Amino acid sequence: MKNIVIGRYIPGNSFLYRMDPRTKIIALIVLMVAVFMIPREAFEMMFVGLGLILILLLIGKISIKRVYLGLRPLMFLLLFTFVFQILFNKTGPELQAWTLNYSFLNIAVIVAIVVFWMYTKRFIKAKFIYLILMIIAIITVLNQLTLGPIFATRQLVVHEDALMIGFFIMMRLIIIVTLSTVLTLSTKPTDLNLGLEAVMKPLKYLRINTEEMAMIISISLRYIPTLLDEANKIMLAQASRGVDFSEGKLKDKVMQIISLLVPMFIISFKRSDELANAMEARCFVPGATRTRLHQLFWSRLDTISLVTSIIILIGSIAVRVVT
Amino acid sequence: MAIKFKKVDFKYQGNDNKAYLALSNITLNIKAEGEFITLIGETGSGKTTLVQHMNALLTPLSGDVEIFGVKINRENVKKKRVKLNPIRQQVGLVFQFPEYQLFEETILKDIIFGPKNFGVDEKTAIERAKNVIKVVGLDESYLSRSPFNLSGGEKKRVSIAGILAMEPDILILDEPTSGLDPLGRNALLDVFYNIHTKLNKTIIIITHDMNTVYEYAKRVLVMRDSYLVYDGDPIELFTKKNIENWNLDVPDLLHLINQIETDLNLKLPKKPRNETELFTQLKAVLK
Secondary structure (H helix, E strand, O other): OOOOOOOOOOOOOOHHHHOOHHHHHHHHHHHHHHHHHOOHHHOOHHHHHHHHHHHHHHHOOOOHHHHHHHHHHHHHHHHHHHHHHHHHOOOOOEEEEEEEEEEHHHHHHHHHHHHHHHHHHHHOOOHHHHHHHHHHHHHHHHHHOOOOOEEEEEEEEEEHHHHHHHHHHHHHHHHHHHHHHHHHHHOOHHHHHHHHHHHOHHHHHHOOOHHHHHHHHHHHHHHHHHHHHHHHHHHHHHHOOOOOOOOOOHHHHHHHHHHHHHHHHHHHHHHHHHHHHHHHHOOOOOOOOOOOOOOOOOOHHHHHHHHHHHHHHHHHHHHHHHO | OOEEEEEEEEEEEOOOOOEEEEEEEEEEEEOOEOOEEEEEOOOOOOHHHHHHHHOOOOOOOEEEEEEOOEEEOHHHHHOOOOOOHHHHHHEEEEOOOHHHOOOOOOHHHHHHHHHHHOOOOHHHHHHHHHHHHHHOOOOHHHHHOOOOOOOHHHHHHHHHHHHHOOOOOEEEEEOOOOOOOHHHHHHHHHHHHHHHHHHOEEEEEEOOOHHHHHHHOOEEEEEEOOEEEEEEOHHHHHOOOOHHHHOOOOOHHHHHHHHHHHHOOOOOOOOOOOHHHHHHHHHHHHO
């Protein structure tokens, strides 16, 4: 629970912390566009992108471990997109082909492997690597063993494009999530709110209430850690009534999740109600013009950062044009 | 001894990677039967952390806790050598805020949720629910109501009923009387006292009310800044000079007794624990 860092501000002292939130938000958007500009054909450029991110983390004094912890919940999504690409993308030259033999005995062996994995995974620390190992083991069994009568054979063909695109999409996700983690790690929620509001100002001409939207976004970011703490407390309270969140059958698991979610919803509604009252008690009127306690200042650092991000964007556009 | 703490330390990890000390060097023994303990101390002194250790919800950072023979320390829990769930049936813990545990459609379902998790069959669990709802001072008609349309005090009672239905050997209550009116508070304290006297079960109550401590407790634990600074008799505690340093206060009755003793210039043979005792002693002395 504590490892989820999305939306958590970690105090620090580096140029990232001194930057104007507006610059950070615009730079984030510019860099994201830059990442999306890189065409699939030039997937080597992703390494350049990754290198730039690492440099940013190093000179921004943001611990790579923190960012890694933020990426960890995404691991399964990343693996899923990768596997999906390999299974269904059938373009480009063939790299490697495996014959998969399906027989009843083979399937029995696979079931045994899955059961073994399910029972032993709790003792293994590197769960993700263990999952990959299990998938490799299953493929090897299907490929090598020919026990009993085979009733179907299939080819598992890995194409170069599949590997490349899978890798490409993975990199793209990692870079984008890292960039946004850097933003939330280095910006206080209040500053983020101010920045968002300023950046979204042009939307006013489309009759969109930007102030309210900025408020909604910043409140939800602010409440992520609070709600996580609440979830932790609820889990303790239910654990004391015999709910074992670490084990149990599927049917029990459903009950466990309900016992966590219902109080969670009730508490969130109550909290939002209380927050609304507290805001009204301090004379918050939606849409009223307000003066600010914190003024945003544009410094030379911001100009340099923004120019750098735009140069990176131009670079990636150039790569797209060239290839 | 049912619960044994041996040099237990615990720290919370803050957002800024600083560690906040919650328990330091706690050594403590609690019997399974016949104890009525109150745990007091200023807010943030580690009371809740301490009782969560008694329920094996938290694992000590160093040192070990032994609950009904099950040794809980970092190593045992990490390697999953011990089963924690049965402990939670033996030691029932009622949390401070009932909102954290109520989730079912009806109060009946919510009360039987705990017992069913510990393998009690539904029929017995319903029997117990019908019984405990009366014990906490509500009537059976509540069982079919939703736990969310209740007042704060009623929610509190339902959450206590949910733990009582598990029939734990030791009952721990984290501020059970906060948010209750005076009458309801006394009624509930009497419920705990009755459970204690009739079934001879050990009860541990976290409270900020010195009167409760003085009237009911046989033993009092005082926490301050993560240390256990006092473990012993309540009368002895309150006759100490420097209890203000621990952010504690002398109970009303003791104030009254001290006033009577100085003004009337007499000495009561034994410090009375409630009004009735005070008056019987006074009558005897004044005769």
